[in-house]
Amino acid sequence: MSGAALLVLADGRFPAGGHAHSGGAEEAVKAGRITDAASLEAFCRGRLHTAGLVAAALAAAAAAAPTPSNSDAAADAPDALPRRCGWPPRRLGRQLMRAARATWPDAELDSLAREFPKGAHQPVVLGLTARAAGLGAADAAYCAAYESVSGSASAVVRLLSLDPFEATAVLARVAPEVDRVVDRAVVAGLRVPGEGAGVLPSASAPLLEIGAEAHAGWGVRLFAS
């Protein structure tokens, strides 16, 4: 475990393509569901306990025991990772893969890139990246759970001109729940090697998915998702 490596991977400036994505926040802002810090907080909480939990569990599983093909297939199961949940998972997985291989050169990452040249699921790549960085399952889960809310919060700063201090305070208020989600995710992720991917949580967020489909059809938008 290396605390500093975790900071490198979790840094919002880690160049893995996330800056162009709002995690469904752009659609929610347009629909009037996010209008201020309080509604951003509610949105983040919903995202954390659905998309965030699933992603964190997948990341923890991949970090604990990399069977990339199995994890990636698990992520594709319709009840496992909601298809969009506000992020296009394979595209972001491919972008993370590039950044990860340049940052922590690693044979397992190379082999995953060879198997999925157009991108594996982002949480699976994240789990292997954590391994390559000398990090553990909980670290991978933390990165996944935190980025499930931090990306949306920074997008809303741009979308609503929300006070950036308020947006950061939202993340601080959600942080204890991030801890709890990570605990659940790690417990599930560590059971995968013995019991299979069926033990992974499959929380879904239908409104996020519907919103993502609608957003993908917009002619004018600031964020890619």
Added chain:
Amino acid sequence: MHLDHSPHGPSAVSADARRADGARRALRVGLGGPVGSGKTATVAALCRALRDEFSLAVVTNDIYTREDAEFLLREAVLPPERITAVETGACPHTAIRDDISANLEAVEDLEDEVGPLDLVLVESGGDNLTATFSKGLVDAQIFVIDVAGGDDIPRKGGPGVTTADLLVVNKTDLAPYVGSDLARMAADAKAQRAELPVVFQSLRSEDGVREVAVWVREQLAAWTA
């Protein structure tokens, strides 16, 4: 950086001069500059001037629409499969400098799908005077300003004006109407850029892009030498 030397390995990580199959990749030239200075018009003119000599493709970075890509498609400067739009999450300079993953992916996809290519033009979304391309994304960059944006821009400098491999001062035909002093702009640019080249152009005139096209040919000759 060469992390993988196998002939059918994962795609290159960043600015590798060779693709995964060992072939030399296309030269990448970035075009940046303020909104409305004529970047897209310059790209269109370059495509018309060079498309019979070289295999070309274009990546656009629209800020919130696909308008630049659609302009190029409408003008039919290249077949549609050679033009790709990248979405930039409200932050065009991030996508060309701080987190270049989506642009690298677009460039590599073009090479995979329509290649082999000689030249990829990467057009930035209209941004400010500090926006420059990462060397991990492009091999050379052109900064496009125009006389109507104020003849004090070369004097003000900034990374784009000062460091771009080529500075283009566009719309010289408008100078008399907006009271811009071309001699002063040239002197200021010389003071900021020392020996780096500057081209004054008007795309209204016959073969207006000729000097920039000559410069691009020189870059290509050096790249393939």
